[in-house]
Amino acid sequence: MxxxxxxxxTPIREEALNAFIDASKNYYGNPSSLHDIGSKASTLLETCRIELAKLIGGQEEGIFFTSGGSESNILAIRSLLKGTNKQGKHLITTQIEHSSVLNLFKQLEDEGYTVTYLGVDSYGQIDLQELKESITVETVLASIHHANSEIGTIQPIEEVGSILKEHNVLFHTDTVQTFGKIPVHVLDSHIDSLSISSHKIYGPKGVGACYINPTIKWTPYFDYTSHEKGFRPGTVNVPGIVSFLYAAQLIHQExxxxxxxxxxxxxxxxxxxxxxxxxxxxxxxxxxxxxxxxxxxxxxxxxxxxxxxxxxxxxxxxxxxxxxxxxxxxxxxxxxxxxxxxxxxxxxxxxxxxxxxxxxxxxxxxxxxxxxxx
Missing domain, CATH: 3.90.1150.10 (Aspartate Aminotransferase, domain 1)
Structure with missing residues (x-):
């Protein structure tokens, strides 16, 4: 076919599959365990964190490994809203975001937030003037994807980031479709958080990452969670993360x-x-x-x-x-x-x-x- x-x-590439097998055999320890086998896995995990941060121009402290793009979107937005000191209940997104973001914003409306859903032109691009006019003193966060998953239109996220930074609005962007395809740089685009998925770049399914700028305050959405500095529950999938990183490094080289x-x-x-x-x-x-x-x-x-x-x-x-x-x-x-x-x-x-x-x-x-x- x-x-x-x-x-x-995407189908997993051979190099990523081999990395998964090797890590499963040799780094099988739980990275949260305090014995040497756990420490060995933890050291490898931190190396992956450092190397992935380099690919987006960020800091390793801001990398949190997840199960994929949808979880990264949801936890990033939830954690930022829970942790922010800024008063306000207004959010901004677009009408054409991934379902994980749109469904979350519908939930947030039920919880008392008001949401502005930016329109797009016939090509699927937002209007930066409309974005500016949508921002109020109540605006806390905006989530605008890097590129649309249905038609591939790329949003001007550097300009978006500059506008939001000027108004002290948190900026989350879904880069699941763009990571590894076009450059993504968190500092240049003033990105506070972003989401990545492994299975879109020839890595394994069920693995992804979220980046949150370490200078931004966030609070874990799940209380009393210890994994990934409290960002999410569940034993960290070290072999999957190693495989994901291999795929990410290779696709950036290519x-x-x-x-x-x-x-x-x-x-x-x-x-x-x-x-x-x-x-x-x-x-x-x-x-x-x-x-x-x-x-x-x-x-x-x-x-x-x-x-x-x-x-x-x-x-x-x-x-x-x-x-x-x-x-x-x-x-x-x-x-x-x-x-x-x-x-x-x-x-x-x-x-x-x-x-x-x-x-x-x-x-x-x-x-x-x-x-x-x-």
């Missing part, structure tokens, strides 16, 4: 080469759609977009049907974020960019990765031609 759903998850190759494949796909005059409209920003994500409207065909027809022909695509699958509502990103519900339901996402080839792209174009011509 041709896999075109790398934005949902970042420029990967982006160039994926950009070429993307161009081949888009050119093919145009040359074949397929009834497909590409969504997302024309330039400020991740090279690996191609969101599209297949005119006249529901995305679910396009996905199933592709699957019958051994091609795996999606109809959006894997965390929203099973819900009958149309893509929230498409609705936010101005599509009516019927058009929004025609959305599909193709996402490419390290195993995608020109031959795969040619086959996908052939299949899309076949499906749309019916």
């Amino acid at each position: 041709i896999y075109m759903d790398y934005a949902a998850t 970042m420029d080469v990967n982006d160039k190759r994926l950009s070429q494949l993307r161009t081949t796909l888009l050119n093919g759609i145009e040359e074949k005059a397929l009834p497909i409209h590409i969504e997302g920003h024309p330039t400020n977009v991740l090279s690996n994500i191609i969101g599209a409207i297949v005119k006249g065909i529901e995305g679910q049907l396009t996905m199933l027809e592709c699957n019958r022909r051994n091609i795996a695509i999606s109809t959006g974020s894997a965390c929203s699958v099973g819900k009958q509502a149309p893509s929230k990103t498409m609705i936010a960019t101005g599509k009516d519900p019927q058009t929004a339901k025609q959305f599909i996402r193709l996402s490419i990765g390290r195993h995608t080839t020109e031959t795969d792209i040619a086959k996908v174009l052939e299949v899309l031609d076949e499906i749309t011509s019916k």
